[in-house]
Amino acid sequence: MPFKLTPQPFKAAIKEVEVGCGAKAIKLGGEKTFPFYSFDAEMPNAPKVGVEISDLGFENEVAGIKDFYGDVTNVVEMAKKAAAMEGADFVVLRLESADPNGVNKSVDECAELAKAVADAIDAPLAIMGCKNDEKDGELLVKVSEVLEGKNAMILSAKEANYKTIGASAGMAYGQKVGAESAVDINLAKQLNVLLTQLGVKGETVVMNLGTAAAGYGYEYVASTLDRTKAAALGQNDDMLQMPIITPISTETYGVKEAIASEDDMPEWGSQETRAIDMEVVTAAACLASGSNAVILRHPASVATVSTMIKELM
């Protein structure tokens, strides 16, 4: 009996979520298959690549990132360059300076910067908080307000602060809400249920299921992504059908392989090459398991991952 290819698309689909406005707006999700299973059915929207920039600038980054931004002196100019980066689909502004244990900039100051960035670029914008749940609870509410009309992605609402962020970003000001949980399908689902009960529409939520660098407990990430897509598509689980966004660079630039200097580890070779490989390998693994968007930092990583997505589509 000869081999016959039978397409096996699912009946259920991932929800389609649009971010940004105008010609550059992007759509995440919408597929009825596992990632890149084009033989089952075409994915209507290719996974997207975001470029992470920090409001603390780029002076601590590796040489390739510094060279890319060159003599840029402010965050708004940096965002413009990031938006024009080859392979970039959207820009992610990380408001690190709001961290109360760091620079501790005021909420208003940070929100003003977010507004200035949003006005300066036409690429879709995502805003990341400072990882302090309490401060983010205030900060992202304010940011949602000043970005009204921009259809931005607010990263992220967590269990600790989902009420304020969900209500402002998702309901009052028409942004998209990132729902962040810690590498566990049940926690992810619970947060989506909570947000929905609050009144946030499922169609305005994007999930961040948590992340880890390759080699650092990544098996939990892979299995959480796999299981989430399987439940969303195979079991038509409405509370897990939101598209998935996975920040990569925030994890990979913190591991030894990416930060050990060449002086300390001469046999490992160039630190920059290691940082790029760690970033692209982790991103590619996430995309292979179902991330609908990844967030990266290095221009070479953005170009590589974007090329890979095009080749696989």
Add this chain to the structure above:
Amino acid sequence: MALTGIQIFKLTPKKNCKECGSPTCMAFSMKVAQGAVTIDKCPHMSEEALAQLSEATAPPMKTITIGAGDEEHKLGGETVLFRHEKTLVSKNLYAVNLTAADDADAKLAAMTKVDYDRIGERMYVELVNVKYTGEGADAYAALVQKAAATGRTLVLECADADAAKAALAVCKDKGPVLNGANPSNYEAMSAIATEAGVALGVTADTLEALYDTVAALEKAGNKNLVLDVGTASIKDAFSKAVLIRRAALKDEDRTFGYPSIVNIGAIAAGKPELQAALAAVFTLKYGSILVMEDMSYAQALALYGLRQNIYTDPQKPMKVEPGIYPINGADENSVCVTTVDFALTYFVVSGELERSGVPCNLLISDAGGMSVLTAWAAGKLSAGTIAKFIEEHEIANKIKNRTLIIPGKVAVLKGEMEAKLPDWNIVVGTTEAVQLVKFMKDYK
């Protein structure tokens, strides 16, 4: 058709002799039904029962053994498509591509440089893919000989019968793969591979042609195969890899129940970063042998870490070896810090300690590979286990410093530890690893 455990049980002798390694015939039957063991493990099956069962209960994907001696590797044998369904059993192997146009000595030397240990696993390029490019049988055999001298197992990418014979003459004892069969030459190549006793790589432009060729090879008695997904394009290679594995495991079509070869170096030539990205994709989605143009340390660090994660058994935690791990150039006078042997804990804690810049000795005791609180709750991390570790590893003789920082989450152990280790100064550390940098700096 797959049989259920009960159907298999009816055919067993029901003696519960345990000779198969399972406690009862019922337990054995259940394992056979899941594809975890093969029916021939039972020495008491009748011939008829065996014949009836072996075809129906054969695992959906064959396990192909390549290499020899210490360099023996297993490919395939998977029973599930996703690691969370059960476990993935045969990690993918990496090969570096070598052709007559390369500076063979330099390339092989660069390849052997990547060789290190990560959580008890040796990380190195297991295979060399020696590609025949029409240089003639003698020249090819000489190149193969050079590659074989590294001790690594070879993949002979060669569809030329004479060159293949010459190459196998110099390396067949080392269990190479002869990757050279296609729909037009498979009979001749299969005869060469079978005579040398090596696995045969098969390729074809379409899945239909590949399927027919594999079926013909199986009919001729060769079931020692590896399927090459070809180099038409990245998309085509990915589709083939997924469809072959899905046909075997989900649709139970055993004709495609073989491991795969993906030549990433060929579909992303000259682009090392793209090759790394694709290697990650094929690690998750069904590549068994991944051929790269080169394997730099940078690629290896990320890819081997990923592979180690994906191929861990979900039922067995990743553990690091108990012992003393000096950090930031610590010596016998440096402060001691202790935590559990769960690999993730170790990596996070050692990473933060390194960032602190403070020299310290990290003492890892055997906690069954559990995290701090889990190990404590299970009795694997207690004042007793730490005291025993300090005694057994003769820490007192090796380190003069008598300060020991314990995880903040088990602060409750302080009193008992002071009683068990009277000459030590027990200090309660932080509850989270991220706080360690500040803690260590302040402590200093």
